[in-house]
Amino acid sequence: MSESRNASEISEAETIRLGVDLVSAARRNIGFLRAVAESQWLHEKATVVEAIRRYDELWMPLISDLTVVGSTTPMVLPPLDVEWVWFCHTLNPVSYQQYCESRFSKLIGKPAIFDEENEEYALLRCKNIWTHKYPSEPFENETDSEMPIPVVTNEEILVEVTKHRFLYSKISEAYRSEIVYLIAARQRYKGFLYMVQSFCDECVRLVPASDILLMWLTHQSYPTAYAEDLKEMEGDMGKVVTVWESVKEKEMKETKILWERAFDQSYEKAGGEVVLDLDRVNLVKAPVYWEISDTDVNTKYKSMLPRFLLEVCVFVRVNSRMKATQQTSEFLRLGMLRCHRELKLEKSVSNFQYDSWQKAWHLYCEFGSKGIKLELRHRGGYCFKGSSLQETVTFHWNDLLRISSLTLERGVAQELRIHASITPPVQAPYLLKCVPDRVTDDSGVMISDVILRMNRYRPQEGRWLSRTVLDHAGRECFVIKIRVGEGFWRRGDEAPSAVKWEDRIIEIREGSWSYVADSIGKAPVQRKWLERQHQKNH
Structure with a gap:
């Protein structure tokens, strides 16, 4: 593991002291x-x-009227529409400060x-004060x-x-609230502020990554803390x-x-990408859809286990300048x-550089995959085919x-x-798939000679098509049965x-098959009729 200094290792004396709990504040802002x-x-x-x-x-x-300079900010919150305007106004610190000072x-x-x-409590207290101060104005x-749209009173705020x-x-990704x-x-925001302090003269403009941007916006939304914390950097933040x-x-x-120079680490990371088109609204869906509610929507079906995803970024840098310039079979x-x-993603070592970090892979992974392994291999192994393994490193989630x-x-x-x-x-x-399975009888037991022998050759009554529903890990969650035949089957004419x-019936049974012999089993016990279809014969 590298011993290079990273953003989390900057001493308190070197970095900006933050006057607000940005972790709690950011979480609250995301919900807002x-x-x-x-x-x-x-x-x-x-x-x-x-x-x-x-x-x-x-x-x-x-x-x-409630604010006293030098004392704690009063515990009151305005209604949603006013708070939204207030929030937007504070995101322009210069304009907001001029507005407050002038008025x-x-x-x-x-x-x-x-x-x-x-x-x-703060909202209720505000309502009481508001009602007393403005009796003719609804809260x-x-x-x-x-x-008709009323006349705009302040174009700049609009x-x-x-x-x-x-x-x-x-900032709508689910992981941003974690x-x-x-x-x-x-940590990265504090490192970014340190970088602005140290190298702002060497760059015309600095571009914040998405995680740093979230923290910066949160910091700005608390204007007194922001002004006090960055009073020595006011010009630099421009x-x-x-x-x-x-x-x-x-x-x-x-x-x-500049970031790599300050911390010898890649600037981008998982959940901290740098978007070139910051001015565009992000209405394009992510490659993986993972919008979720705050709680698990499934509280009814115990056979369904939750699925967890994470985003992974891998960056690579070559240690030797000579190694970076020469062609290699590694x-x-x-x-x-x-x-x-079966997943094998490959990148030639010659694609990577000595003077900067390069993104090699950006993945969305199941948490159940445990982690990733990276193998350094040399082409032309046994009998000049395939490749030989040089070294392996692993990263566990x-x-x-x-x-x-x-x-x-x-x-x-x-x-490397x-x-x-x-x-x-x-x-x-949830990620589910439905696969065909064996035909069953009326009791839910698969049609099989094994079952026939177990029942002393008593014929199985009825015929149901069956489908097994599997989750993302291949576990059986449900068995779907469709009634298609009735009566017995015997050798001969019957x-x-x-x-x-x-008369067709569709049953969805929660749970997995109970296997009695190899792949021969019985459907889970029926708990509820979920659907009964009455269709006309076309």
Whole structure:
């Protein structure tokens, strides 16, 4: 494992002291932005204009009266529409500070409220104060979308609110709310601030990775803490690309070079990608769909076990300049530690560079695969075919999760340095497949000579087609039975007859087969009739 200094190893004296718990604050902001994104009424033009009026004319004077410079921010929270406008306004720290200073002669901060009970208390307290101060103004935004759009009272704030309409799309991945991810993101944000302090004169603009951007936006949303923490860097932060600005490839490359120079690590990581088109709304679905609810939607079927996914990034760098320039027959092969044994992804060593980290693989993996292994191999092994193994390194998911940065670095044969990072595993949608199975009788037992002998050659009554439902790990979850025949089968003229369409039945039985001999078994006990189909004969 490399002993190079990383962002988590910067001393407190070297980095910026943060005056707000960014981990809890970011988690709260993600939930808040999700609620905003799901509230379609909040984005109607008339509603937005009214929310800006309420923020500008009602809320800010109210919170200003409660705010005492140098004391703790009052524990009050405005209604959702006003809080959304407030949040958007704070994401432009310069404009927000000028607004506060010009109107109230002080910077107005936001209370650090991170749990539901305190949030409910702060909202209720605000409602009481609001009702007393503004008896003719409703606490909630009651604007009708069909009403004429009122006159905009503050164009500058309207621009900010409109600009951040789709902000949640940039941080909507399920893993971003995980505590371990946010702790790692906070470490990287502090490293980014250290880099800005140390090298800002050497770069025109710096591009934040997505995890750093999340922390930066969260920091900005608490304006008094942000202003105090970065008062010595106020001019430097103007060089950092904001969330909706367009980015040039040169700026992104310069940022990566400075990060590697400061920490000798790859700038990008799993869950911390650098997006070239920051100004575009991310409406394209990810390669793997893993949007989930906060809780497991399946509480009924115990046979279904949850499935967990994580994102993996592997970066490689060559140790020797000479090794990087010469052609070689060596290559890296990536495989899984468990499952997917046939997966073999290969990259030639000559593809990697000496002076920078290069992304070799970006994967989405099942947590049950345990980890990845990387083999350094030499082409032309036995009888000049295939390849010979030189060395193997492994990265276990559990080892990566134990490290606060969620990253590990290992060396291979003193030639290569490999940097692996993951996102925390999060529950993903269930992945099921249905496979044909044996025909069964009315009791759910497979039709077989074995069963016939066990029943002393008593014929099996009825015929049902069966399908077995398997989960992502190949475990049997359900057995689907479709009644297609009735009667007995005996040698001779007697045979089951097809049932009429209106008499066809579909049963879905929860559980797995009970095997009595090799692959011969009995369907799980029926607990409930899930569907009875009555169809007409076409």
